[in-house]
Amino acid sequence: MINITFPDGNQKSFEAGVSAIDIAKSISHKLAKEVLSASLDGQTIEPGAPINQSGNIKLFTWNDKEGKQAFWHSSAHVLAQTILALYPKTKLTIGPPIDNGFYYDVDLGEETIHEADFPKLEQKFMELARQKAEFKMRSSKKADALSYYKEKQNPYKVELIENLEDGTITFCDHSDFTDLCRGGHIANTGAIKAVKITAAAGAYWRGNENNPQLTRIYGITFPKQTLLEEYLHFLEEAKKRDHRKLGKELELFTFSQKVGQGLPLWLPKGAMLRERLENFLKTAQKKAGYLPVISPHIGNKDLYVCSGHYEKYGKDSFQPITTPHEGEEFLLKPMNCPHHCEIYKSSPRSYKDLPLRLAEFGTVYRYEQSGELHGLTRVRGFTQDDAHLFCTNDQVKDEFKDVIDLVLYIFKTLDFKEYTAQISLRDPEDKTKYIGEDENWEKAEKAIIEAAEEKGLNTVIEYGEAAFYGPKLDFMVKDALGRSWQLGTIQVDYNLPERFELEYVGADNQKHRPVMIHRAPFGSMERFVAVLLEHCEGKFPLWLVHNQVMILPVSDKYNDEAQKLLKLLNYYDIRALVDERSEKVGRKIRDAELQKVPYMVILGEKEISSGKISVRRQGQGDLGNFDVDAFAKLVTEEIEKELN
RNA sequence: GCCGAUGUAGCUCAGUGGUAGAGCACUUCCUUGGUAAGGAAGAGGUCACGGGUUCAAAUCCCGUCAUUGGCUCCA
Numbered sequence: 001m002i003n004i005t006f007p008d009g010n011q012k013s014f015e016a017g018v019s020a021i022d023i024a025k026s027i028s029h030k031l032a033k034e035v036l037s038a039s040l041d042g043q044t045i046e047p048g049a050p051i052n053q054s055g056n057i058k059l060f061t062w063n064d065k066e067g068k069q070a071f072w073h074s075s076a077h078v079l080a081q082t083i084l085a086l087y088p089k090t091k092l093t094i095g096p097p098i099d100n101g102f103y104y105d106v107d108l109g110e111e112t113i114h115e116a117d118f119p120k121l122e123q124k125f126m127e128l129a130r131q132k133a134e135f136k137m138r139s140s141k142k143a144d145a146l147s148y149y150k151e152k153q154n155p156y157k158v159e160l161i162e163n164l165e166d167g168t169i170t171f172c173d174h175s176d177f178t179d180l181c182r183g184g185h186i187a188n189t190g191a192i193k194a195v196k197i198t199a200a201a202g203a204y205w206r207g208n209e210n211n212p213q214l215t216r217i218y219g220i221t222f223p224k225q226t227l228l229e230e231y232l233h234f235l236e237e238a239k240k241r242d243h244r245k246l247g248k249e250l251e252l253f254t255f256s257q258k259v260g261q262g263l264p265l266w267l268p269k270g271a272m273l274r275e276r277l278e279n280f281l282k283t284a285q286k287k288a289g290y291l292p293v294i295s296p297h298i299g300n301k302d303l304y305v306c307s308g309h310y311e312k313y314g315k316d317s318f319q320p321i322t323t324p325h326e327g328e329e330f331l332l333k334p335m336n337c338p339h340h341c342e343i344y345k346s347s348p349r350s351y352k353d354l355p356l357r358l359a360e361f362g363t364v365y366r367y368e369q370s371g372e373l374h375g376l377t378r379v380r381g382f383t384q385d386d387a388h389l390f391c392t393n394d395q396v397k398d399e400f401k402d403v404i405d406l407v408l409y410i411f412k413t414l415d416f417k418e419y420t421a422q423i424s425l426r427d428p429e430d431k432t433k434y435i436g437e438d439e440n441w442e443k444a445e446k447a448i449i450e451a452a453e454e455k456g457l458n459t460v461i462e463y464g465e466a467a468f469y470g471p472k473l474d475f476m477v478k479d480a481l482g483r484s485w486q487l488g489t490i491q492v493d494y495n496l497p498e499r500f501e502l503e504y505v506g507a508d509n510q511k512h513r514p515v516m517i518h519r520a521p522f523g524s525m526e527r528f529v530a531v532l533l534e535h536c537e538g539k540f541p542l543w544l545v546h547n548q549v550m551i552l553p554v555s556d557k558y559n560d561e562a563q564k565l566l567k568l569l570n571y572y573d574i575r576a577l578v579d580e581r582s583e584k585v586g587r588k589i590r591d592a593e594l595q596k597v598p599y600m601v602i603l604g605e606k607e608i609s610s611g612k613i614s615v616r617r618q619g620q621g622d623l624g625n626f627d628v629d630a631f632a633k634l635v636t637e638e639i640e641k642e643l644n
Numbered sequence: 645g646c647c648g649a650u651g652u653a654g655c656u657c658a659g660u661g662g663u664a665g666a667g668c669a670c671u672u673c674c675u676u677g678g679u680a681a682g683g684a685a686g687a688g689g690u691c692a693c694g695g696g697u698u699c700a701a702a703u704c705c706c707g708u709c710a711u712u713g714g715c716u717c718c719a
Contacts, residue, residue, distance in 0.1 A: 103714095112647090112648085113648090114648075114649085115648075115649060198713090199648080199649090199713055199714065200647080200648055200649090200713090200714085201647060201648060201713065201714030201715065202646055202647025202648070202714070202715055203646095203647080203714070203715045203716090204646080204647095204715060204716065207715075207716070208716080209645080209646070209715080209716045209717085213646060213647060213715080214647090214715095215647070215648085216647085216714070216715075218713090218714080244711095244712095248655080249655085255710090255711090257692085257709075257710055257711095261709095261710075261711095304719095307719090308719095309719060312719070313718090313719055316717080316718080316719085317719095334719070335719050337719085364719090366718080366719080368717085368718075369645055369646095369716080369717065369718090370645070370710095371645065371646070371647095371714090371715085371716085371717095372645090372716085372717070372718075373711090374712085375712095378718080467719060468719070469719080486718085491719095518719090552679090554676085554677065554678055554679095555676040555677055555678095556676060556677095557676070582674095582675075582676070582677095583677090583681090583682080584675095584676085584677050584678085584681085584682060585677065585678055585679065586677085586678080586679065586680060586681075586682095587680080587681055587682080588679095588680095589679055589680050590679095590680035590681055591680085591681085592680090593680055594680085600679085602678070602679065604677090604678060605678090606678080614678085614679080616679065621679075621680095622679060
């Protein structure tokens with residue numbers, strides 16, 4: 001007999017050899033049917049495999065991340081089986097579960113899979129899944145595993161196995177299909193009730209662009225048909241929140257082939273939106289002791305050679321502009337920091353001047369690869385809400401913490417509740433990608449980790465994600481489709497002050513080197529607006545929205561009164577417009593609702609004679625009658641609340 | 645840059661080799677109304693661009709450009 005302990009602390013005895021599913025059955029048949037995966041003492045186990053030792057069990061269903069992962073991992077096996085059945089010459093590589101489904105990377109040789117082939121794949125997939133084949137793990141000797149794949153002429157699997165220790169190599173069989181696999185399946189393929197092949201894409205073997213390109217087939221499966229329908233519905237809804245669609249509808253920005261790829265054109269409404277965001281941050285920065293600076297759009301190449309950016313990113317910049325007579329080379333400014341370093345150097349600095357916080361909405365240009373461009377989130381010309389804080393060693397942590405507060409204030413004001421605070425450190429395997437002394441890196445990394453900890457941030461650490469000159473704290477926010485984008489960033493840098501020989505005179509009358517903090521709470525105005533649009537679905541908070549109030553005269557007769565009201569609202573600093581079209585009021589309401597105007601004011605005979613306006617809130621309907629100043633107060637108070 | 649997809653009116657899209665289409669938006673006229681679409685008429689396109697096949701191309705083929713889903717990259 002063995003003792004099994006459940007997460008709630010309860011214990012039960014079972015005969016040795018019992019499976020996780022049997023254990024679930026002992027609780028309820030419903031649970032047994034729903035269990036997808038299990039773990040014993042934290043180790044993932046196959047749900048149908050015999051358990052021969054006592055331990056702590058956890059049972060996972062579709063509602064658990066672990067359950068979904070096992071489900072999609074198993075589905076990847078079936079996908080591989082499907083592809084092999086339809087394209088027998090395929091060489092399999094890897095096929096992991098991801099956040100939304102799974103993929104399998106395959107070498108199809110001469111064949112290609114097109115979107116038109118997806119229905120065929122889906123049909124075969126379900127045919128195979130319905131066989132209810134059990135997933136069974138078995139171990140293999142390294143030599144046997146190698147010869148198996150050598151015989152199949154599959155260099156990818158051979159490479160994978162060569163990197164594994166003998167004695168740890170396992171395969172998973174189901175039906176007539178077998179694959180190298182470390183485990184973590186559902187019991188059998190029968191639980192898969194619905195599949196959607198979502199995309200075919202190229203992907204490099206082991207993520208290295210010098211390696212052969214494989215075909216990656218993406219799919220998603222569900223234990224119920226209705227869940228697939230819900231997922232497809234979610235994708236439809238996400239499309240409505242796409243910033244590219246909303247940007248067009250709300251007339252915020254556009255692109256022109258003539259102007260160039262990745263070079264956004266801000267339309268008046270978009271430019272005014274940006275202005276409000278910038279002013280919001282400028283006000284906050286003024287309070288926090290920042291000083292504005294302005295630097296030009298081009299800079300001498302030597303400036304970036306000095307900073308090290310040219311060596312590292314020269315190929316990712318636009319090519320230098322050469323002056324006709326002197327032959328001097330200039331780059332379109334790819335970042336603002338070297339300029340700000342030179343501003344620092346414009347005058348001798350004392351420790352009394354520090355921290356010196358230089359801020360600029362600096363527009364920069366980067367030659368991003370064409371395949372990378374994406375709406376406003378990845379462009380070739382964009383404006384950073386940049387600032388560089390020059391401080392002493394002792395001031396780094398406090399300055400860093402203040403910047404965290406600023407980022408969190410912005411996120412709170414704009415209702416970004418879900419974000420990831422990512423600490424990006426050096427790649428411990430390859431320090432050659434970075435400049436500077438180990439000692440400085442350690443100081444910088446320690447400062448970030450401590451500051452984030454003292455601010456109580458829930459952080460994840462990513463190795464190898466640091467900038468080449470220093471570690472950083474990045475704030476990542478997801479778009480409508482769940483893709484993660486870096487918005488705010490804070491970076492500690494001991495290296496550029498060194499390279500630019502920045503100095504200050506300390507209380508000891510000796511020269512010292514300052515530390516630099518790079519920070520951009522929005523990140524780039526373009527990307528920030530994009531993610532903001534997707535978050536609020538185009539329904540901007542009142543303080544940001546272009547048109548706060550739409551005045552709707554009941555008929556043309558009241559247009560003059562409407563204009564008077566408009567002036568009055570403007571006097572209260574409220575942005576409003578009058579809908580003077582000869583349309584019925586129902587139509588005007590509908591259009592204002594669709595334009596996502598937060599407040600509507602209806603003006604007709606009743607309002608004029610009573611002196612009270614009739615107010616509607618977007619998405620809510622009629623709010624009743626108000627005196628104009630009471631309404632103005634309502635609006636201004638709502639704005640104040642949003643900004644505090 | 646690489647692999648796949650897409651490109652028709654301002655927007656969303658239909659149109660599989662034989663005269664370029666719809667809805668919304670726009671313009672004009674009628675209508676002057678009470679809380680999510682009043683009516684009529686009109687205007688609007690070198691079917692992304694360049695070549696080819698054909699008696700005939702939006703449609704088939706090749707190339708280019710742009711957009712797009714991924715991969716790689718991201719100061």
